[in-house]
Amino acid sequence: MSDSLASPLVLPCGAIIKNRFGKAPLTEGLADELNRATARHAELYGRWADGGSGVVVTGNVQVDRRYLERPGNVVIDGPQDEAALTALRAYAAAGTAKRTHLWMQLNHPGRQTPRRVCDKPVAPSAVPLALPEVAFAHPRAMTGDEVTDVIERFTHAALVAQQTGFTGVQVHAAHGYLLSQFLTPLVNKRDDEWGGSLEDRARLLLSVVRSIRAACGAEFPISVKLNSSDFQNGGFSSQDCLTVVQWLEEAGIDHLEISGGNYEEPSMMGSKNTEGDTVADSTVRREAYFLTYAEEIRKVTSLPLMVTGGFRTRAGMEEALASGVLDMIGLGRPMCVETDTPNKLLGGADACGAWEKQIRPAKAGLGWFCLALINHGEGKDPDTAMTGEDAMKRFMANEEATAAALVGR
Ligand SMILES: Cc1cc2nc3c(=O)[nH]c(=O)nc-3n(C[C@H](O)[C@H](O)[C@H](O)COP(=O)(O)O)c2cc1C
Numbered sequence: 001m002s003d004s005l006a007s008p009l010v011l012p013c014g015a016i017i018k019n020r021f022g023k024a025p026l027t028e029g030l031a032d033e034l035n036r037a038t039a040r041h042a043e044l045y046g047r048w049a050d051g052g053s054g055v056v057v058t059g060n061v062q063v064d065r066r067y068l069e070r071p072g073n074v075v076i077d078g079p080q081d082e083a084a085l086t087a088l089r090a091y092a093a094a095g096t097a098k099r100t101h102l103w104m105q106l107n108h109p110g111r112q113t114p115r116r117v118c119d120k121p122v123a124p125s126a127v128p129l130a131l132p133e134v135a136f137a138h139p140r141a142m143t144g145d146e147v148t149d150v151i152e153r154f155t156h157a158a159l160v161a162q163q164t165g166f167t168g169v170q171v172h173a174a175h176g177y178l179l180s181q182f183l184t185p186l187v188n189k190r191d192d193e194w195g196g197s198l199e200d201r202a203r204l205l206l207s208v209v210r211s212i213r214a215a216c217g218a219e220f221p222i223s224v225k226l227n228s229s230d231f232q233n234g235g236f237s238s239q240d241c242l243t244v245v246q247w248l249e250e251a252g253i254d255h256l257e258i259s260g261g262n263y264e265e266p267s268m269m270g271s272k273n274t275e276g277d278t279v280a281d282s283t284v285r286r287e288a289y290f291l292t293y294a295e296e297i298r299k300v301t302s303l304p305l306m307v308t309g310g311f312r313t314r315a316g317m318e319e320a321l322a323s324g325v326l327d328m329i330g331l332g333r334p335m336c337v338e339t340d341t342p343n344k345l346l347g348g349a350d351a352c353g354a355w356e357k358q359i360r361p362a363k364a365g366l367g368w369f370c371l372a373l374i375n376h377g378e379g380k381d382p383d384t385a386m387t388g389e390d391a392m393k394r395f396m397a398n399e400e401a402t403a404a405a406l407v408g409r
Pocket of ligand 1: 024025026027058059060105172174175225259268269308309310311330331332333334366369370
């Protein structure tokens with residue numbers, strides 16, 4: 001049993017997290033044809049709550065049904081019907097068992113909405129993704145009114161989360177989605193108050209945070225997921241990150257999850273080694289992708305920090321916590337298979353995610369992990385014998401079928 005991993009954490013808002021594990025947000029694709037939560041969410045989140053994580057952050061929930069991250073997203077973008085509210089309450093009840101904090105991740109994908117669900121995406125400016133146009137359509141620039149509407153949408157969704165029993169929210173400002181697009185000069189070429197200097201590019205994110213705080217009150221945990229860097233020349237840099245972190249602290253957030261990259265540069269999955277890999281004398285720097293960036297972030301803020309990406313060994317996690325660089329260990333892919341990974345590590349297991357090596361080819365991994373979550377939601381176990389290639393084919397078929405079944409769009 002590790003004392004450091006088992007020790008509670010008090011957030012600035014007063015909320016107490018029972019240990020140092022955070023289940024990272026993982027898109028589930030389990031919503032119904034009206035993008036409402038389902039019993040499958042309650043099943044999956046009940047498993048995670050049983051699994052011992054102090055915080056469970058949900059997969060990204062969209063604030064605008066015109067712009068989905070994938071067809072099976074939960075959407076909260078207006079008055080919720082009774083069935084939607086009932087499903088959200090059951091989902092929250094299951095996910096908060098065992099004193100688990102359950103935070104809803106809120107998102108708008110901007111230009112990273114797939115063509116299969118949207119052929120007219122929006123972005124800060126009309127800059128397309130450097131990815132096949134068959135997958136992502138050319139975006140148009142948002143009007144000023146559309147930008148301010150985004151603030152209201154995030155705030156409304158946060159209020160619904162609070163009212164249905166979620167114990168906090170996380171604003172997704174990482175991985176190249178809309179708020180992250182506003183932060184980078186490569187996509188934000190606006191000349192109004194939402195673009196230009198870093199202060200102007202960060203205005204939307206900070207406005208969203210302040211508006212949620214005003215609506216949900218001082219005691220409601222607000223987390224932000226932010227890139228340590230986009231890892232693109234001329235993009236949101238590690239220096240920009242340090243400045244934005246200080247503004248976020250002033251705006252009164254409670255928790256910061258550090259990640260990196262976007263669809264063009266998927267560093268969040270470890271596709272590209274950050275400089276941490278060159279440091280040979282430390283287990284933790286070799287395994288966690290963003291640790292060297294977190295060290296710099298720690299110097300400018302006392303915010304509770306969760307670093308996500310690559311953590312697999314208990315020794316690495318303990319070393320990172322003991323160093324004081326971070327306060328929580330974010331776990332993504334390990335939680336897709338073993339939903340009780342935190343309990344196993346707290347009980348003395350040395351590592352997690354050993355089966356990840358079986359997934360070949362590695363590039364097909366995303367589909368594999370998504371199918372694992374669907375299996376949990378259906379009350380089954382993941383099919384660890386499935387190859388990455390098979391998983392990707394089945395995943396694509398699932399996405400097509402889910403998109404075809406959507407109604408009211
Ligand atoms: C299947 C899957 C779904 C994901 N969905 C989200 C998401 O909805 N929101 C988000 O911020 N990150 C998402 N991520 C990224 C993870 O939160 C995490 O940053 C990444 O998996 C790296 O952590 P790991 O090495 O522990 O897996 C997803 C990752 C996977 C594998």
